[in-house]
Amino acid sequence: MTSSSSSRAADELHFRTHDGESLFYRHWPASGPARRGAVVLFHRGHEHGARMAHLVDELDLPDFDFFAWDARGHGRSPGQRGYSPSFAHSVRDVQTFIEHIGTQHSIEEQDIHVVAQSVGAVLVSTWAHDYAPKVRGLTLASPAFKVKLYVPFARSGLALMHKLRGLFFVNSYVKAKFLTHDPERIASYDSDPLITRPIAVNILLDLYEAAERVVQDANAIVLPTQLLVSGADWVVHHKPQHAFFERLGSRVKEKIELPGFFHDTLGERDRAPAVQSVRAFILKLFDTPPEPVDLREADKAGATADESRALAEPLAPLSPRGAYWAFTRAGLKLGGKLSRGIALGHETGFDSGSTLDYVYRNEAAGAPLVGRLIDRTYLDSIGWRGIRQRKLHVEELLREAMERLAAAQREVRVMDIAAGHGRYVLDAVAASPVKAQSILLRDYSDINVRDGQHLIAERGLQDRAQFVQADAFDRVSLASVMPRPTLAVVSGLYELFPDNEMVRRSLAGVGDAVEDGGWLVYTGQPWHPQLEMIARALTSHRQGQAWVMRRRTQAEMDQLVEEAGFRKVAQRVDEWGIFTVSLAQRVER
Template sequence: MEQHNTFTTQDGTELFYRYRPAKNGSSGKAVVLFHRGHEPSGRMMFLADELGLDDFAFFAWDARGHGQSPGERGDSPGIGTSVADVDDFIRHIGTQYGIAPENICIIAQSVGAVLVSAWLHDYAPKIRCAVLASPAFKVKLYVPLARSGLKLMHKWRGNFFVNSYVKSHYLTHNKARQQSYDSDPLIARAISVRILLGLYEASERVVADAQAVTTPVQLLISGSDWVVHHKPQHDFYNRLGSHIKERHILKGFYHDTLGEKNRETAFKEIRRFIRERFDAPPDIPDRTRDHLYSESRREADELSTPLPALSLRGLYWRAYRAMLDLGARWSEGLKIGKATGYDSGSTLDYVYRNSPQGSNIIGITADKHYLNAVGWRGIRQRKTNIGKAVQTAFAILRGAGKPVHVLDIASGHGRYVLDALSADALPDSVRLRDYSLLNVEAGRRLIAERGLQDTVSFDQLDAFDRANYQNLTPRPTLGIVSGLHELFPDNDLVMRSLRGFGDALEDGGCLIYTGQPWHPQLEMIARALTSHKDGSPNWVMRRRSQQETDQLVEAAGFEKIRQWTDDDGIFTVSLAVKK
């Protein structure tokens, strides 16, 4: 019998969902359904009966702004928030119903399939498999330059809503399904522009970097889809990193793939795929050697290769570097980056403060543009998310009756850690460390300014020397490593610090670690920005997929329990517990 419940997201919102226990009384496996845009969960639950998977429980949510969940219809604070909601929902199912991710299959359609694809990419969940039906990676807007116009209007007006042009007879040949679509009071025809534009941006990112997704995937493409383009769906499939993947093109199907007149054609493939996946052990490839051979290694090697000096790209980036040098005469941020490296603790501390400065109006304007770069916006959100992770870890440790002794191994100036401490709930002790004496001295001044000398210390030490983690008194219960591993491509080097944390932290202790699975400005960074490590104009970052980062942490003896990600999917913050 179907039950109606709610779960609470990271930001405290209660979202509605439907639950139908397995018909045969089983309790260990689940199919989780994600609806298309505009629609509620009730239009997906018929799959629980028609698929005939009687040994599976079925869950289906109403995304925020849809159905019986709160929020303005067709809206969300952002695509990143909606993707985080997916993660919260799956964690709720695990906590509330005892169903582990590896015993969950996802079936998602249209917009729901985009959210799930972004979740697979950004959060690297260990689910058994996913069925993606007509993912809305690129909506057909039909009006020329519609997307550009919407972006411009959104910049001028802020968020606003547009109504869907799609009629029910363009979605499905099924007359009953058409009639129910036209009469369902929970269907909202409007969608907010920030969600529509965010959908495009998330889709482009996930399609471009689909190699990071290794979950077994079955992709269903409606052959006569009036609503979304086919090409991004094929690009996504062709680039998928999954060892197990299937693509089925359903001739004559409209966009409502799972609600089509001849949907049994699709359901036969879905049943077989799910049964095969659950008859076999979970397929999780080892990504810990990706620094030797992977797409991210190929990408980094390409960016490490100097361009011919007289090539168009070589001339372009030479001119770009010259403009940065010119801007550094007047812009404070560019001046700090040039002097200390754009990846230095001094640069990050300046970015955290986010106050444009310059010697004249040109410098201040350039500084404002510099600080508003997508990467720096993500860095500031990473700082906020570290604060959330710190407070979550404090609650876990105190709930377990443990003292809170913090060890951060690459603190920069330490601002992001100190800002995360609340005056009414200070930890028992904080050890900050950094390899740079400049950072240590700046951090000590910041500690003195805040009067935290009795609680916080700052020392100059090498994070990659495992001996520096031995015999610490008091023994740390919370480790933090932020922004360090992203600067070094070698996983063997990274494992030295992670194993050091494994040595230092007691069982049940927490580890906060950051990642960078995606960045839209990698070439600019590599061709134009200097690094504090060697002063080279070739600061190359090898991106680690979230799965790769998580597996390295797991190899050191930790288990991830929470994750936070910025709206652009660039920087992640994860919380793990020592097993």
């Protein structure tokens, strides 16, 4: 099997990314009498969409549209060759491409199956983890979860050089004859002027980090998934692929091992049986759509529930880990005598509104020199950097919702059910060209209410804004808010409570309150690299108790919001995959 193109004619098109790039893609319309769905192809690193065009014929699915992009910095798409601002940028490009297919080609997300190879398969896996799309399924061919770097300590060396030198590029060492046994594919790879041999060092390093996160937390992916493993792969390691498959949260999953196959799995010489397996998997999902995995009771059983319970278990004081965390807590106590931020965390809780407002301001304070240096290190921890990015994303989606309401000639009536000090809401309102008719900030803490009222007064918003003490989990109280809000926001609240019943009660109240066609901005925390440190060393606002969090996967959070009567239309996530912010619309009752 040597064909490298399709007998179907392709339309050559472009779509616009969130940051203004115009990426190239090909579209092969269905040739059958009625379109059943679409297959979207994502190429491996260094390549471009045309090198997957042969699958359009080989999969023999005439009733399906096919799409294949050229990733930014590859093929006919613009940008420095092999470069993207970050791996997260490219993951968001995947989301934008799928949204574009929906709006421009009238194909529902649930009617799309994704086929991805190598680096493309890592992009798609990360997208499935972080954005929780509702596509029909995934086929991942030899995902590059761990690239074989044959030079000892290559990864740590590249990271050090990146810090010292900044951006530079690493050329691929892999020869075409180690990618496939197909002579035509080998020759075309060597002669193709659009092959991109260099890869930016930031993308290579980001690839490793994203892959490790996704493999470790593959339980969060619940989409039907097919994994193809090349048995004689010179480019990537097998072990993470098998670990990923075992941890997948998918109810429908299939692993096919292909002895003797090189890395270009779907471009191998004897690929026909593998391609037929992909075809059979796609047709099975479209012939008999599987029931989605119900995650609304994931707080009772599952990976994140087990993780949270383990973190809540006390450690033996004389054990190595017990001693380590006792030493860490002692260090934080000492740090609190010098650092204002750490002291505030001890006083009010590291998850309190006061702490978050301090983190938002991002101004190191404390004892001269040493204290401020400690405070700066504290404020620059990855969790707090993620919190500040979350604030920016909340403000961005609040402004977007306000503009959508204005476009529909509707009043903007804002309600934040647990506002902390309310800084992000007031900042968003101030930055929007759309005027909010009313702003209602609510919080359970009298300290937050007091300080939030001061912020309102400072900004001269007393005529439109008020701050009241109220319970975010009281459905009746939320449902009775007048005037009824057209835009609700809940930021950083549900992440603090592991119990889904509480969250469902709160969201039901929000759903009762928000007018049909109104909007909800909500946050999530599907991942955090410092969960154990937080649980073992930091205290919460609840009377000095340990701050033990249960992560909610994005799919779980979205299901809870959907149950309350909302439909997600947009999402943002920070570059580390820690905090998400989503925008959902209240469906008509």
